[in-house]
Amino acid sequence: EIVMTQSPGILSVSPGERATLSCRASQSVSYHLAWYQQKPGQAPRLLMYDASKRATGIPARFSGSGSGTEFTLTISSLQPEDSAIYYCHQNEEWPQTFGQGTKVEIK
Amino acid sequence: QVQLVESGGGVVRPGGSLRLSCAASGFTFSTHALYWVRQDPDKGLEWVAVISYDGTDKFYADSVKGRFTISRDNSRNTVSLQMDSVRGEDTAVYFCARTPGHDFWTYFDLWGQGALVTVSS
Secondary structure, three states: OOEEEEEOOEEEEEEOOEEEEEEEEEOOOOEEEEEEOOOOOOOOEEEOOOOOOOOOOOOOOOOEEOOOOOOEEEEEEOHHHHOOEEEEEEOOOOOOOOOOEEEEEEE | EEEEEEEEEEOOOOOOEEEEEEEOOOOOOOOOEEEEEEOOOOEEEEEEEEEOOOOOOOOEOOOOOOOEEEEEEEEOEEEEEEEEOOOOOEEEEEEEEEOOEEEOOOOOEEEOOOOEEOOOO
């Protein structure tokens, strides 16, 4: 199965600063990569799909890029409400797999 | 309101059975494939089972194949997961999740709030 590796494990960023999260696939997933945000006690929420398409209602400060094996989620100006765990998810190949998550903390 | 609401979680003994349900509202249920995805602190997120929009196709993760059964009732807007012969490693929060349409090998655009299943003697 395709292994998804996210880095860093924890990211501490000041409000208004840029946050850059990485996701690496053990083999190519083309552009079939999604990002989710999960806050404590809540369900994951879709942020990005097909690597760079923003889901409905997601603020423009969130953007995604990459293809193949290297992907990035960028939060251009971190807001306090962005404190959460972020997961990447490949749906290129069976079985679908998720990264282990990056926790974004507000400094 | 567009939402998925799980129910049926709880404590179950190893080897026992439990049935999870997920009720949908606010959208045309019969046009979406549905998943069960579970999450535990050690293994993270793992898809468990998927059922096509019309219920004709079902697929399972190797870890649950032969023990879990996914089903849906499009007249009642519900999807269920029958969990038999449960094991300790099945302990997790179980989410139902929707795909954007008929395609079931894709991302999840809506998730329920989750149901905790604890396997313990």
